[in-house]
Amino acid sequence: MSAVSDHIYGYNERGNLVYNKYCYTKATANGTANIIIWRCREYRRLKCRATIKTKNKELCAIRGSHTHEAKNYGKIIAPFLTTSM
Numbered sequence: 001m002s003a004v005s006d007h008i009y010g011y012n013e014r015g016n017l018v019y020n021k022y023c024y025t026k027a028t029a030n031g032t033a034n035i036i037i038w039r040c041r042e043y044r045r046l047k048c049r050a051t052i053k054t055k056n057k058e059l060c061a062i063r064g065s066h067t068h069e070a071k072n073y074g075k076i077i078a079p080f081l082t083t084s085m
């Protein structure tokens with residue numbers, strides 16, 4: 001089994017979503033359905049249209065492609081770890 005370790009999915013210390021070395025900020029959230037739409041951090045600056053949809057902290061849709069290179073955003077916190085321990 002080869003792990004897809006390049007496709008890291010988690011959150012950074014600011015609470016942004018990080019997936020595959022791209023960083024996303026929260027665009028819209030539907031609290032009752034637990035669905036969040038995340039927009040690429042470079043949406044404004046580079047007009048990047050990539051978005052990610054998560055439901056219950058699981059990725060369920062990836063749309064668009066990035067207009068820029070991926071970056072290393074440093075420490076990523078896995079979504080399944082709770083911070084309230």
Ligand SMILES: [Zn+2]
Nearest residue numbers: 040048050066
């Ligand atoms: Zn992007």
